[in-house]
Every structure is written in structure tokens, then in C-alpha cells.
Amino acid sequence: MAERSGGISRRRWGAAALAAVALLGPAAACGSGGDGGAPEINVYYAPEENFQQVVDDCNQQAQGRYRMVYQVLPRGADEQRVQMVRRLAAEDDGMDVLGLDVTWTAEFASAKWIREWTGKEKDEASQGTLQQPLESASYEDKLYAAPKNTNTQLLWYRSDLVPDPPKTWDEMIKMSQDLKSQGKPYEIDTMGAQYEGLVVLYNNMVASSGGKMLSDDGAKVEFDQGAVDALGTLQKFASAGVTNPSFTNTQEDGARLQFQSGDGAFQLNYPFVWPALQEGAPDLKDKVKWARYPGIDAGTPSKVTIGGYSLAVSSYSKHPAEAYEAALCLRSPEHQLFSAINDGVPPTIESVYDDPKMDEAYPFKADILAQVKDGANRPITPAYQNLSTVLSATLSPPADIKPDQDAKDLRGSIQDALESKGVLP
CATH class of the missing domain: 3.40.190.10 (Periplasmic binding protein-like II)
Known part of the structure; x- marks a missing residue:
């Protein structure tokens, strides 16, 4: 999972790290208001044990303007990405709200699979949101997703x-x-x-x-x-x-x-x-x-990679207005608090950390908040998947690293990865 934050109940947080499990294929996308009733908004999101309760609460708050359906993605982040990439490449209009790992924003935005957040929707998604998660949800100075949760070691x-x-x-x-x-x-x-x-x-x-x-x-x-x-x-x-x-x-x-x-x-x-x-x-x-995570120099605090998920709106959604509204509800302060306490996913809205209900679930909340505020993103590039593959291969096994030689090799292989035209692994 590597900081690719799915979610589990507090009793089962340990299962969050099990990346190699059987795929949980999502239900086929249902119709989107084709019967003349309320638009049906399909939310494609990682397995999170209590996320359905958040969906149900948002549906109740919508008062019939739309109805969300939670389409559960596979647990493994790579499998999630491949499934969404293939469907978006086919311009599938049965996808509305997409749960994106923080490393996918640039790829999905550059491929024009997701819509930019502008106007009042952007303002609401940005208000009170921590800067590092916002940066991970942005590409070329434009916001393409609303940060739902973050993470740090x-x-x-x-x-x-x-x-x-x-x-x-x-x-x-x-x-x-x-x-x-x-x-x-x-x-x-x-x-x-x-x-x-x-x-x-x-x-x-x-x-x-x-x-x-x-x-x-x-x-x-x-x-x-x-x-x-x-x-x-x-x-x-x-x-x-x-x-x-x-x-x-x-x-x-x-x-x-x-x-x-x-x-x-x-x-x-x-x-x-x-x-x-x-x-x-x-x-x-x-x-x-x-x-706090260890640093390199005693006088300089460490910078730790953040993880998490953001909510994007598909470019092919038939109901983008309702999809934006649904995404904002799913990541509202009240629902980030609920998910933090029940599913172990740290909030991206800073004020949520001040809620007394966080004290028991997160006795280390001050440390998490400090690290996220001073955290680091992974390199932001549409070719991140290729870059990650090149890096992990070169770094393994770590004991055999030859810094100068490997640095020279990586300068070439990473540039090759950046110039790759492919989007699938």
C-alpha cells in the first residue's frame, strides 16, 4: 500500500498494508438517472470498511438531488489504477467520482480524464485544507481533485x-x-x-x-x-x-x-x-x-512523504455538477472526522485535528499534523508510475546500492521514464 491509503476500521487497520490480496471486482456501473429519477452518481473508491455509511449519509443530505452508489475498487493500488485507466481510456460515462491515490493526479489530469476544480467548488475543496495534500491534488497549478485523507509514517x-x-x-x-x-x-x-x-x-x-x-x-x-x-x-x-x-x-x-x-x-x-x-x-x-521520523541532519527536521486519496470528477460523467457536490460531501469535515476515527485515515482538513474525538483515536495527532504540514510529495509527473518502477528496481536490494554509479544510471533511466508515451504499466 505504501502510503497509498485505503481504509479499514480501527480494529483492522493492520489489514491496510496487505497489498497482495484477491481483487474485489466492483459491481458494474449502474445507470445514471436513465429512468427519469434522481441522477445516479457512481463513486469508484478503494475498500474502506465504513465508507458506505458516509455515502448513505451524503445521500440523505442530498434530499433526492442525486443518489451515490459506492463501486468498490480492488484493494491493491496498482489494480485500482489499471481498472480506472482502462475504463477512462474507453471514455466510460458510467464513472462519476474517482478515488485517486495522490501519485495519480498528474497522469489523470494530463490525459484529460478528470475535470479541473474551479469557482466555488475549488474554494470549498481548498478551504482549510493542508497545503501538501492540496499540492498532491494539483497539476500545472490547477486543482484536479479534492483531498479526502492523507497519511505519513x-x-x-x-x-x-x-x-x-x-x-x-x-x-x-x-x-x-x-x-x-x-x-x-x-x-x-x-x-x-x-x-x-x-x-x-x-x-x-x-x-x-x-x-x-x-x-x-x-x-x-x-x-x-x-x-x-x-x-x-x-x-x-x-x-x-x-x-x-x-x-x-x-x-x-x-x-x-x-x-x-x-x-x-x-x-x-x-x-x-x-x-x-x-x-x-x-x-x-x-x-x-x-x-517524528528521523532526519539526515540533527539540526534539520525530517521531511516525510505523504500519502492518501483525493476525489476527482470524471471528464465523462453525465452529471458533473452533482458529482462535484457528492465529492465535497464525502470529504466534508464531519465525514473526514468519521473516517479518521472509524477507518484510520488521517484528515486533510486541519481543523478536524482539533476535535476532541480525535484524542483517543489519534494520541499522536500532533505529530501527524506537524509532519504533514512539513511533509514531502513524491515527484509530481504524469509518468510517475514509470518512474516508480525504475526507482524500485534500481534501489533493490538496498545493501547493494553504489551511490555514484546508480545516480548516473538513474539520471538516464528516469529521463527515459519521463518521456514514455504509455499510461498503462
């Missing part, structure tokens, strides 16, 4: 082993090695498999180094010294003897389970690990605390 650590959390990667590696030499739990558990999660890990290091992979307009490869330095940081971490033996096969839920087994001193992962820890590791839950 925190540093989770064993306070019985580490009284004060590390601020940098070097400090964390040294603490882990010291614990290992003492025969204590020492692992730094995080995602190292060849997939999007590894790209996110690397992007965190690039952003925290002040580096860039692409030019500001996303059209050309840059891959500056900060990006090269981040290759060195990733290689050092992977070869320092502080990871789980299965690091190069580990995704989000695997990292959670490794940490919960008792071998980990640190975990870099999404907030779903917290409720899972409360239920799955009673011996550990009171020993685990959280802190």
Missing part, C-alpha cells in the same frame, strides 16, 4: 530500550547496533521490498536531504547531490546489520508483525500499527512510544 520505538528517540538515521543506526551488542532487541523494522514502499523510504531520505529527483515542472531529471547522498544513507542503513533478515521482502504489515514479535527496537511505519499493537501485543503496548 512515524518513528515507533521501545521506550524501555530507548529512553530518548533518535533524531537522525545515523543516531538510530548507532542505537540499534549498541542494543545488538548487548543482546537486546535491536531491529529497525520498515519496508524494503521492491515496490512503492521502498520508493517512499528513499523519497523520505531525498526530501530530508534537501534533494530533488526532478525539475520543479516535473519534465526533466535533476537528481542532485541530495538525491545522491540519500542513496548513500539508504545503503548504509541496509548494510549496517540492523534490519530484519526479511527486510528485502518486507512490506507495511510485515514490518508491523516483525516489530510486534519483540525483536524490534524501532519501527518506521504508518499509524495503523498503533491500534494493531493495542490488540495484538499486550506485552508491548505500554512500552511503545512515537516520535
